[in-house]
Amino acid sequence: MMDHVLLNWLLALPAAGALLIAAAPARSGAWARGVALAASLVTFAASLVLWFDFESNALFQFQFAVDWMPSLGIAYHVGVDGISVLLVLLTTLLCPLAIWSSFHSVTKSVRGFYACLLLLEAAMIGVFVACDLALFYVFWEAMLIPMYFLIGIWGGERRRYATLKFVLFTLLGSLLMLVAIVYLAVANFKATGLWNFDLQALSQLHIPYQVQVWLFLAFALSFAIKLPLFPFHTWLPDAHVEAPTAGSVLLAGVLLKMGVYGFLRFAIPWFPLAFAQFAPVLIVLSLTGILYGAIVAMVQKDVKSLVAYSSVAHMGFVMLGLCALNLQSLSGSLLQSLNHGVTTGMLFLVVGMIYERRHTRQIDELGGLFAVMPLWTTALIIATLGSIGLPGTNGFVGEFLILLGTFKVHPTAAAFATFGIVLAAVYMLWMLQRVVFGKITRTENEHLRDTSAREGLLLVPLIALIFWMGITPNAFLGKVTPALEKLLGEVYARQTAQAGPSSEPPSEPAGITYEQP
């Protein structure tokens, strides 16, 4: 059961594409574009096979394992369960779109750009499929380097500041996570006498409450920065605004989801007692993020930073659903993560298109665009409606499930979060009103070209997904539910098996001693 090669292909195809691009002569931009698009499309096709062959159960499927660094106990072990398979699919879908969207806008160091994008894709897939904690960490940080270059070389005015901030914030979390990972491996070594980073083995560790708190904080900080949870979000507006369109799409579409994935895969199931302890804090931070993101988005003058701050609000919703910790709320969070990837990815693409034409994203320099760009306007409206969660679109299902699940356990929090939905409608529709409706106020806007065939084709799959996921969410949730049920079962079992923080300290199995870090 450990010899499925499909996931290896998913990792190898983009990496091979990057090598092919690097091997080409220096001035061959067309070759780089072609190879990048082909590699990402083939990867997407392979991931479709993964999706259709994936069985609706809670097990890790398509596993492949081989020793990598045996003396360190690190294995190359990949596999997907219901949680990761959707995120892999989201990644492989957004990558070709991001690549294709850059064909005209990126003219500088073309080879490097597409090589970075493909390496980023391989690393992102790796994060979601890794079944070995050390392998996960390797991919988690490997993803930083291409993103660092994408923002730093092909970004906007303040790119150097934005990219360094992005890298340092991410590393601040992940280096502490590295300490926690090493600590877990050492605890496992003390318990079993073997060095092992396998997720399955480490998840079986019995970790006393006092240690759980520290380990949870280390993991959660890393994921909260990535998510991003207020107040760790400050890197996000800078990085999103300065990144090139393709970078913004992948940053919002996939990278933020790694935070969600990290909570679902590690922080919640491994340290359930500590999570229960910190959940109220996280809920307050989520609510703050929802309201703060919405209010700040309202006053933005730049469309792209408006979308960036709306991400803070949306991801606050996702975190809220994680904290409620029941099947509805978790399904809602996972679905909303995908929704956010699709709608925000689409919003960034649409904003990128107007930037290519006007070289500005200032709201007051646009206005009345419906008259000259009806198709483009339609796309913007659909993405906006998906983003504010109009019934029939994907955003509605996700937010509804999150609120439903949250209401069961924390009704007050759910009530506050509803304000966030109202505010989202306000800032998005107000933006829409100022950008596309009314009269054209600037002469530069009078003769803008509407979407080209290429741009239209880019948006069609995303539009289809917005409605498809909105109307038949069970097509997506069906394969996730078993994994989430298993996760909840494990968390509840552990929370009851190990004494809660308020009662007497949990008994430790004989022969295992833990040291307080």
Next chain:
Amino acid sequence: MSSPDLNLAAFLPELLLGAAALVALLSGALSREARFVGPLSSVLLLAAIVAWWQADPAAVSFGGQYGGDGTAYFARGLFLVTALVLTFLAAGGRALVKARHAEFLSLLYISALGMMVMSAAQNFAIIFLGLETMSIPLYVMAAYERTDSASIEAGVKYFLYGAFASAFFVYGMALLFLSAGTLDIPRVYAAAHAPVAITGLLLILVGLAFKVAAVPFHMWAPDAYSGAPTLVTAFFAIAPKAAGFLALVRWVATANHVAGSEGTVALCSALAFLTILGGNLGALVQSRLKRMLAYSSVAHAGYLLLALVAPDSGGTQALLFYLVAYAVMTLGAFVVLLVYERDGGAATYDEISGRGYQRPALSLCMTVFMVSLAGLPGTIGFIGKLQIFKSAVLSGHVILVIVAVTGTLVSVAYYLRVVVYLYMRGESDRALTASPRVWAVAALLLAAGTVILGVFPEILWPALASLGSAGSVDSTWAGP
């Protein structure tokens, strides 16, 4: 008292290296050009490496006072290979040292010989002998650009601080001898808990801490590094530090017996703490590349000290691995810097801006070295740090590891600043100057090594692990 068994056969690599030094010196006297000296001494070095490869790691010379354990064997190989690599790099840099090429090689070999002696000896007097043999040629090499006042200044500063450090070491040895009646390391153990012996060991530690540039004994390093010719700086950054740390491994073993392990661990922890923070914060505020690399080498000394904190939990193995990793990536960074300097200066960050588009392959190598020095995955620097952190956590020093990752976070800011200037500041307008091909080849090979050993550390690790555990370390920790 019978004469001890010399066993010069096991000393053959050192003898061959010494022969290479003498040949280089003589040929420099016979011919000013001395074109043949590089190839000739390379042959002798290769013979020394073969002799080392064939040797039994457990063989001892001079009546058991020299060699005999894995660390010693490792050290001798490391310095022989370093000397060979530097010979090749110096062949590319003939213009750097003009007609004094042969003398340069001779000094290099004498210094490397001193390092081998220093790190393989089992007696503090012999360690000191090696330390001085290593240091005196280094002072000369620092001041090798006789017409450059910065180089002279570097040489003088290095000499003054070095002499100061040696004085500490000698005084410490005297006290140790007073207490134990011997300087033989295993026999010194008998002087357990004698205050005089402990004082002596403390003074020896100060001397060694100067040599490895541990905070607060690091002040000489930035000036010496930035003033010396870059090729010499590369040698400074890797070799004396490695020799110092291998001597520190013996010091820790001695101190564990004489002063008890609690005190030793506390002392090493404090030094590691100060060195990691001091090195990284110092590097952060530099505007000159060589000074940044000098402070970065201080910071890496801090990580290596962290390995010394936990010698019995795999720290010694981690130390050996990190020494190799550090040598590969640091040497690589300096080689690329040599090329940038030829192209029209690379003293400050500003001067290298836009070079990434001018020298794409080499700048990519530089990026690899910086990423590896910063310890990101996929590079040898990451595996090195992972090993050290693992050993430290296993022995219960989680707080120190958190300090170390904080330092690493700071280091990312200054290492990536190099990459920012290479790629994100517009194109360079400097003229390209032909550089020796051997430098480009060396940079590519070192970058390949950085990545390959970072992805497949098992190529190197089992051999190093067995060497690190042969002497002082319990080998059961290593798992499967």
